[in-house]
Amino acid sequence: MHIVVCIKQVPDSAQIRVHPVTNTIMRQGVPAIVNPYDLYSLEEALRLKDRYGGRVTVLSMGPPQAETALRKAISFGADEAILVTDRAFAGSDTLATSYALASAIRQIEKDIPVDLVFAGKQTIDGDTAQVGPGIAKRLDMRLLTYISKIRELDALHGTITVERRAEGGVQVLKTKLPCLVTVLEGTNEMRFATMNNMFRAARYPLKVWNKESAGIEDLTKIGLKGSPTIVSKVFAPSPKAVKAEIIDTESNQPKDLVVTLLAKLFTKKPDLAHDIAKNAP
Amino acid sequence: MAEKFDAIVVGAGPSGNAAAYTLAKSGLKVLQIERGEYPGSKNVQGAILYSDALERIIPDFREDAPLERHIVEQQMWILDDESYVGSTYRSAEFNKPPYNRYTIIRAQFDKWFSKKVQDAGALLICETTVSNLLLDKNRVIGIQTDREGGAIYADIVILADGVNSLLAKKAGFHPELNAGDVALAVKEIHFLPQNLVEERFNIDDEEGVVIEMVGKITQGMMGTGFLYTNKESVTIGVGCMLSDFKQQKTTPYMLLEQMKAHPAIKPLLAGSEMKEYTAHLIPEGGYKAIPKIFGDGWMMVGDAAMFVNAVHREGSNLAMTSGRLAAETVIELAKQGREMTEANLSLYREKLDDSFILKDLKKYKDLPGILHKNPQFFTTYPELVNRAAHSMLTVDGIDKKTKELEIRRSFLKKRSLFGLIGDAFKMWRAFE
Amino acid sequence: MSETTEPRKPARKKVELDPKLARYKGVWVFVEHERGQVHPVSWELMGEGRKLADKLGVELAGVVMGAPGEDTRTFCHQAMHHGADLCYLIADEVLRDYRNEPFTKGMTDLVNTWQPEILLIGATTLGRDLAGSVATTLKTGLTADCTELAIDMENRSLAATRPTFGGSLLCTIVTLNYRPQMATVRPRVMAMPKRDESRTGRIVEHPLGMIETAIITKVLEYIPDNLQGKPQLAFADIIVSGGRGMKKQENFQRIWDLAKVLGAEVGATRPIVQAGWVEADRQVGQSGKTVRPKLYIAAGISGAIQHRVGMEDSDVIIAINSDPNAPIFDFATYGIVGNAMVIVPALTDAFRQHLSTSRMAG
Ligand SMILES: Cc1cc2nc3c(=O)[nH]c(=O)nc-3n(C[C@H](O)[C@H](O)[C@H](O)COP(=O)(O)OP(=O)(O)OC[C@H]3O[C@@H](n4cnc5c(N)ncnc54)[C@H](O)[C@@H]3O)c2cc1C
Numbered sequence A: 001m002h003i004v005v006c007i008k009q010v011p012d013s014a015q016i017r018v019h020p021v022t023n024t025i026m027r028q029g030v031p032a033i034v035n036p037y038d039l040y041s042l043e044e045a046l047r048l049k050d051r052y053g054g055r056v057t058v059l060s061m062g063p064p065q066a067e068t069a070l071r072k073a074i075s076f077g078a079d080e081a082i083l084v085t086d087r088a089f090a091g092s093d094t095l096a097t098s099y100a101l102a103s104a105i106r107q108i109e110k111d112i113p114v115d116l117v118f119a120g121k122q123t124i125d126g127d128t129a130q131v132g133p134g135i136a137k138r139l140d141m142r143l144l145t146y147i148s149k150i151r152e153l154d155a156l157h158g159t160i161t162v163e164r165r166a167e168g169g170v171q172v173l174k175t176k177l178p179c180l181v182t183v184l185e186g187t188n189e190m191r192f193a194t195m196n197n198m199f200r201a202a203r204y205p206l207k208v209w210n211k212e213s214a215g216i217e218d219l220t221k222i223g224l225k226g227s228p229t230i231v232s233k234v235f236a237p238s239p240k241a242v243k244a245e246i247i248d249t250e251s252n253q254p255k256d257l258v259v260t261l262l263a264k265l266f267t268k269k270p271d272l273a274h275d276i277a278k279n280a281p
Numbered sequence B: 001m002a003e004k005f006d007a008i009v010v011g012a013g014p015s016g017n018a019a020a021y022t023l024a025k026s027g028l029k030v031l032q033i034e035r036g037e038y039p040g041s042k043n044v045q046g047a048i049l050y051s052d053a054l055e056r057i058i059p060d061f062r063e064d065a066p067l068e069r070h071i072v073e074q075q076m077w078i079l080d081d082e083s084y085v086g087s088t089y090r091s092a093e094f095n096k097p098p099y100n101r102y103t104i105i106r107a108q109f110d111k112w113f114s115k116k117v118q119d120a121g122a123l124l125i126c127e128t129t130v131s132n133l134l135l136d137k138n139r140v141i142g143i144q145t146d147r148e149g150g151a152i153y154a155d156i157v158i159l160a161d162g163v164n165s166l167l168a169k170k171a172g173f174h175p176e177l178n179a180g181d182v183a184l185a186v187k188e189i190h191f192l193p194q195n196l197v198e199e200r201f202n203i204d205d206e207e208g209v210v211i212e213m214v215g216k217i218t219q220g221m222m223g224t225g226f227l228y229t230n231k232e233s234v235t236i237g238v239g240c241m242l243s244d245f246k247q248q249k250t251t252p253y254m255l256l257e258q259m260k261a262h263p264a265i266k267p268l269l270a271g272s273e274m275k276e277y278t279a280h281l282i283p284e285g286g287y288k289a290i291p292k293i294f295g296d297g298w299m300m301v302g303d304a305a306m307f308v309n310a311v312h313r314e315g316s317n318l319a320m321t322s323g324r325l326a327a328e329t330v331i332e333l334a335k336q337g338r339e340m341t342e343a344n345l346s347l348y349r350e351k352l353d354d355s356f357i358l359k360d361l362k363k364y365k366d367l368p369g370i371l372h373k374n375p376q377f378f379t380t381y382p383e384l385v386n387r388a389a390h391s392m393l394t395v396d397g398i399d400k401k402t403k404e405l406e407i408r409r410s411f412l413k414k415r416s417l418f419g420l421i422g423d424a425f426k427m428w429r430a431f432e
Numbered sequence C: 001m002s003e004t005t006e007p008r009k010p011a012r013k014k015v016e017l018d019p020k021l022a023r024y025k026g027v028w029v030f031v032e033h034e035r036g037q038v039h040p041v042s043w044e045l046m047g048e049g050r051k052l053a054d055k056l057g058v059e060l061a062g063v064v065m066g067a068p069g070e071d072t073r074t075f076c077h078q079a080m081h082h083g084a085d086l087c088y089l090i091a092d093e094v095l096r097d098y099r100n101e102p103f104t105k106g107m108t109d110l111v112n113t114w115q116p117e118i119l120l121i122g123a124t125t126l127g128r129d130l131a132g133s134v135a136t137t138l139k140t141g142l143t144a145d146c147t148e149l150a151i152d153m154e155n156r157s158l159a160a161t162r163p164t165f166g167g168s169l170l171c172t173i174v175t176l177n178y179r180p181q182m183a184t185v186r187p188r189v190m191a192m193p194k195r196d197e198s199r200t201g202r203i204v205e206h207p208l209g210m211i212e213t214a215i216i217t218k219v220l221e222y223i224p225d226n227l228q229g230k231p232q233l234a235f236a237d238i239i240v241s242g243g244r245g246m247k248k249q250e251n252f253q254r255i256w257d258l259a260k261v262l263g264a265e266v267g268a269t270r271p272i273v274q275a276g277w278v279e280a281d282r283q284v285g286q287s288g289k290t291v292r293p294k295l296y297i298a299a300g301i302s303g304a305i306q307h308r309v310g311m312e313d314s315d316v317i318i319a320i321n322s323d324p325n326a327p328i329f330d331f332a333t334y335g336i337v338g339n340a341m342v343i344v345p346a347l348t349d350a351f352r353q354h355l356s357t358s359r360m361a362g
């Protein structure tokens, strides 16, 4: 079983600030982390490896610093890590990214065939959830998104049975390998790396690929050129003009406050009284 | 399978990095363990970097270290509730390279330093906490980490794990930290656009200002406040003895809030956005509080060894220097094929005695005690000094002589002439 | 979208569209349905699509894919009631359940045949799965999770605005030289249009051209949520949400009590979900659900941007927070500055009282 896991290094968006004057993102000092959703995928892949044997290769496209994310993956137990990095990729949108990653996976396949590709549900910076499906289409693999459980993997017959989160329920799907899986958050919990794997990660000779080694054939499909979407404007959300009406009574007793509140509420929204009556048990 | 190294350094702050760098550079097999996500991720410092200590380790550090601004001006403020009396020293000398002091941001600086350490050949493992020292009778033979398969061996373990070294405590090398020997400091980094920083502090690109503060801002507790300019931000903080906080039942956070609201400080921060809030201990016990700093198979450097000069707000330079000296000790012993026994490691103590570290700490050995027993340095005097200045500078028809008399009287009212002379003498003795 | 948030090219510049692409005309909305029910997001998008189509002076079409039978035809008519001029329909047994392969084929075939300029899809699990696949197959741009759609008339292009970097900024994205221009929008972000049963239009049927044996993925089972009592936050009329200001899990019971009296759903902020006080399905916000109830009661919630983007379009927001400077008061309708531990139970009593008197009254 050979599994490729796509991981992306992202700025920890919890710590991102917008420059109060220029309205641009202040990235300086914001720590870079492995996209949290990718960790669920990685852990699921590692569990498959634990159960069925085989190897896990992690793949990332990004700047040289993304090395840290890949080493982290090695510390958790991945066998190989490949960083695809080249100035030519700068400005890639999801279409261009999926092209580059798919192309790199084809290169990986030249050594050992790939049975499964894992991607995160989405990233916390791009937030699109498009790259995973994009890679699947480009590699002509079956696509299984929002997977909450891998019920069974039949290595002999090359099939996989999964539970997939649909809007109103859970679909149980069975399909053939090779396929691409994105994993729902909360499906598992990332393991704590062992000391041996920490050593391995610190010493691991990372594979770094440029556009040639990643097998990019068509330069018009990567970077800005290969990206149909164009960011035309970035701006801060306009603050809402009207602030809350603060309920204020003479006594400040909770009871008075809420009675005043309800009176105001039902005067403003008479329908609400009806809705509440309808809803209430 | 357990690995064996020539040396293990616990911690990747300035002291640990200095030690690991020096050791690795000499060709020894070095492992460094850091519990933070990356070096500097949790470390706190004001932060002023003193060039000399680093220069002796990495002579060309200025080429790529993340330095914010070099200091061209130092101010000292004595504050009461409404005002301050201050002195300023600014010199064109400070504007001539190589510069002597810089402001830095530790998260970035530590990362940079660590990169140098790794480039020198040391193996760094982060997000891993050293939970115990491995002992063979009294001799430290390695470490145990919080990870599965965590035992690792080495000829020497250098404890660079910062103030309140839990490892030293666990191994019985340290007693419990005395609350009177540590200060608790809080600090915030406030974002301000570069042009505003430069306008407000009257500085050019790359120039920086330091403001040290004493007085009512610490509400009678022994401590100081500080404000430094970075490239695109201002650092502000205050620290007081932990024992005082306990007694006064106030929190460092409240102290900092009040300080920021001070009429002299508020306008300097106006319109800024807080980027970071951190709290950290500073070992300020001085010479008398230094614990045992080496033994069979181990040495202690930096804050762990209490190497901080509180009077001059120096710490990182003592940390780096002690780290270097510890490493040089190991290198010398290794070259001579001598074991890392307590007796042989006394060479480290000799090196420290010869350096500014122990010389300076000895010089101020009485100061912490004096300041602690005389709260008037932090309350009454700042108030009086400010009142005096106010009186002299207010033009109100009263002649200066009368004013002088009144000022003298108010000083004497608060404290007898004898007391004043005594205080002055105490200070003089402590600084001598 | 690209992760570069700095504008790359001035989009204001007029761009000459490739004549081949200029042929692409019309706005499409994918009508998502599951188990005999159309997902409301499709109608919300239909309302938005109508505005875009009118601005461009083109037709608005629904796209329905599903098993042959009454249901799918009904969905086509409903699409028209919600604003569509026509509806494309692929009815085939293999489309009974959603599966990526046949749906991607159906949608790309339709697009290649009828050439719409804009294609809108709900940002549901189904919609995102489909949109990403279709956009890659068609090699066109796709903008995810938009909160605002407009037409830049100069280029006749779709200007899709979406939050970026966790909602701290917004960016507007255009797809100039590719067609169709695709976008997904989350449920409850756009307003539900008024239904007009008198509207009619034509249905254009299209064959799928795929047989079951050619589809590798099989649906073995479907386990509906409603049998498992899963919360349905996105569609609740009233939501009572609690945040970290509730301090302890025991205190959260007060939120449940109020919700019970109101027949409301319970929501929460991310820290509450992470602490495990409530299920993940109850998280409101950027990485949780977007909700648009008639009444949203927020107790002990600061109103961080990531939470705000998920609930600020609620009709009425009542905020209870002990900190008068809490950001939630910047956009709530009513605010009570006070201790939620006391105010929430008081509210529960007051609503209970109100309900019993109004019931007695008739
Ligand atoms: C608010 C404040 C302002 C200051 N201002 C200045 C200033 O302006 N100039 C100056 O020179 N000094 C200043 N200092 C002092 C200076 O920060 C310290 O003296 C210096 O950081 C000490 O370095 P160190 O390497 O000994 O310890 P630290 O920097 O504390 O590093 C210790 C490292 O060890 C790691 N560690 C701890 N335990 C373990 C474990 N069990 N396993 C693995 N890793 C572990 C920690 O994560 C940390 O990275 C200031 C201090 C404070 C708090």
Ligand SMILES: Cc1cc2nc3c(=O)[nH]c(=O)nc-3n(C[C@H](O)[C@H](O)[C@H](O)COP(=O)(O)OP(=O)(O)OC[C@H]3O[C@@H](n4cnc5c(N)ncnc54)[C@H](O)[C@@H]3O)c2cc1C
Pocket (backbone or CB within 6 Å): A013, A014, A015, A124, C166, C242, C243, C244, C245, C246, C268, C269, C270, C271, C272, C283, C284, C285, C286, C287, C288, C289, C299, C300, C301, C302, C303, C304, C305, C306, C307, C310, C320, C321, C322, C323, C326, C338, C339, C340, C341
């Ligand atoms: C990528 C990313 C995605 C995120 N997604 C989401 C998301 O989907 N949803 C979400 O909610 N968050 C999300 N967050 C987290 C978000 O940034 C905030 O941290 C979170 O919303 C804060 O939750 P809170 O309001 O409960 O807690 P706090 O911000 O801690 O606020 C608690 C509030 O309670 C008030 N309070 C305290 N005591 C009382 C009392 N006794 N009575 C009344 N009021 C009291 C306080 O004044 C304070 O305003 C996300 C963050 C990131 C980085």
Ligand SMILES: Nc1ncnc2c1ncn2[C@@H]1O[C@H](COP(=O)(O)O)[C@@H](O)[C@H]1O
Pocket (backbone or CB within 6 Å): A006, A007, A008, A035, A037, A038, A059, A060, A061, A062, A094, A097, A101, A118, A119, A120, A121, A122, A123, A124, A126, A127, A128, A129, A130, A131, A132
């Ligand atoms: N640059 C990248 N390198 C590797 N994987 C990526 C990259 N960008 C996106 N991915 C994968 O695609 C998933 C979805 O990303 P997105 O479409 O940006 O939300 C991520 O969780 C990753 O698994």
